[in-house]
Amino acid sequence: MAELQSVNHSAICVHDLQQAIDFYCGVLGAREASATDFVTEDVIKGRSLHRSIIIEDYLIALMLARDFMPMPPDEQLRGTHGFRHAFGVPRDRFKNLMAVFKQNGVAYEGPVEHHAHGPFGESIYVKDPSGNFLEFLWRRDEGVRYDGVTGVGEG
Amino acid sequence: MAGVSGFSHLVVDVTDLDRSEAFYRDVLGLEILGRGFLNDERPNSTLAFNTHHRIVLIQVPDKVEPFRPNSSSIHHALMMNADQFDRAEERLRGLGYKIGDNRAQFRAVGDRNIDIFDPDGHRYQLQTYNPNARAFEPENVGExxxxxxxxxxxxxxxxxxxxxxxxxxxxxxxxxxxxxxxxxxxxxxxxxxxxxxxxxxxxxxxxxxxxxxxxxxxxxxxxxxxxxxxxxxxxxxxxxxxxxxxxxxxxxxxxxxx
CATH class of the missing domain: 2.102.10.10 (Rieske [2Fe-2S] iron-sulphur domain)
Incomplete structure (x- = not known):
């Protein structure tokens, strides 16, 4: 047994909050969780300007970058900026996901098949509009029952 | 709609896989599942939470930049139950870590948090919610x-x-x-x-x-x-x-x- 339950949330930076919401909610199906906009009390307390979204069991705080973040080359779709978030898709929905990306003009790389002795099946790789790398995959252990994820949206 | 079922894993660049594997196992408390699961020519190791969430460490040849230039406040929050959090505090103190929370003023009653960085500078928050986080505690002020x-x-x-x-x-x-x-x-x-x-x-x-x-x-x-x-x-x-x-x-x- 591990001494940790889950990854609860991440904070990442984007260039345009509305553009990010359109991508994460409009394409990926996330829902908005909260927003900290230009509110005097927040600014005085030093809170970041951000909007939070929830993708099923995961919350991402989308924070406005301090300045323009250098973008990866257009043709690079698989990569990291020190880290990369990977989201699961049921195996029987994986092809549908690629179709959704095509319909929405989201370029992707893959699918790439992982080694059969591990839990990962096939992945595709995309970037969000601000150049953050993302991965979507189906997993070979999708039928295994683990502890449920709790606490999402509360951090 | 995309049909995403939830989070799967966080891929983390590291410069020394052995060192980071030991950190994520011995300091954070993850369980090592094995190496080489990813279709990636670089050495990689997969570690497990008790849920289906995973962290995948990939050894990169160059220096790791945990944050994009001009970004700020990038972090990842790792969730524990209250007992695991108590054990983590004890474990970290025993390993010589200073227990701190640089956002304490933003925590609700019952929120607990420890800030910690991995050997390459990735920033994590270890978090839990106390069972009494919603308990009503009267101030006994009368009418x-x-x-x-x-x-x-x-x-x-x-x-x-x-x-x-x-x-x-x-x-x-x-x-x-x-x-x-x-x-x-x-x-x-x-x-x-x-x-x-x-x-x-x-x-x-x-x-x-x-x-x-x-x-x-x-x-x-x-x-x-x-x-x-x-x-x-x-x-x-x-x-x-x-x-x-x-x-x-x-x-x-x-x-x-x-």
Whole structure:
């Protein structure tokens, strides 16, 4: 047994909050969780300007970058900026996901098949509009029952 | 729609796989599942949480930049239960780590957090919620006199420090609402410019009925306290008694005596 339950949330930076919401909610199906906009009390307390979204069991705080973040080359779709978030898709929905990306003009790389002795099946790789790398995959252990994820949206 | 079922894993660049594997296992407490699961020519190791979430460490040849240039506050929060958190505090102290929380002022009562960096500078927050995070703890202030009905206009909201509550004047009457957010027990502020109660901890908002108006699901309405109005119009609240509510209805209001 591990001494940790889950990854609860991440904070990442984007260039345009509305553009990010359109991508994460409009394409990926996330829902908005909260927003900290230009509110005097927040600014005085030093809170970041951000909007939070929830993708099923995961919350991402989308924070406005301090300045323009250098973008990866257009043709690079698989990569990291020190880290990369990977989201699961049921195996029987994986092809549908690629179709959704095509319909929405989201370029992707893959699918790439992982080694059969591990839990990962096939992945595709995309970037969000601000150049953050993302991965979507189906997993070979999708039928295994683990502890449920709790606490999402509360951090 | 995309059909995403949830989070799977966080891929993390590291410069020394052995060193990082040891950190994530011995310091953070993850379970090593094995190496080489990814279709990636670089050495990689997969570590497990007790849920289906995973962290995949990939050894990169160059220096790791845990943050994009011009970004800020990048972090990942790792969730524990309260017992695991207690053990983590003990484990980290034993390993010589200083236990700290650089955002303590933003935590609700019962939120616990430890900031920690991995060997390559990736920033994590170890977090848990205490079981008593929503427990009501009366201040034993007894009855609080809150002025006279003539002091309030319809729509007024007045905050009281002793007992931590608001008195709200609606057209149909008065009621007293607890200042403790029912989400994670942050202290609510009344924002007259926005006509809402606001929790600076997680951004939950409530209207003047005390009902949740934020994007957070399943947040109960603000709790109430008994309020009475004497024949001469003096308003008294008993904030040591809590009334939990499922929704607003007008029977919760105390009408102004004729």
């Amino acid at each position: 609080v006199v809150c002025g006279n009905v003539k002091d309030y206009k319809v729509g007024d909201v007045k905050a009281f420090v002793a007992g931590k509550f608001f008195v709200v004047r609606r057209a149909e009457g008065f009621f007293a609402l607890s200042r403790w957010c029912t989400h994670r027990k942050g202290l609510l502020a009344w924002k007259p410019d926005h006509w809402c109660f606001y929790c600076p901890m997680h951004g939950v908002t409530y209207d003047r009925k005390g009902e949740n108006t934020s994007y957070f699901h399943d947040v109960p309405p603000m709790s109430a306290h008994p309020l009475s109005i004497a024949a001469d119009g003096t308003i008294t609240v008993r904030p040591d008694e809590l009334i939990e509510r499922e929704s607003f209805d007008e029977s919760q209001l105390v009408a102004v005596p004729c």
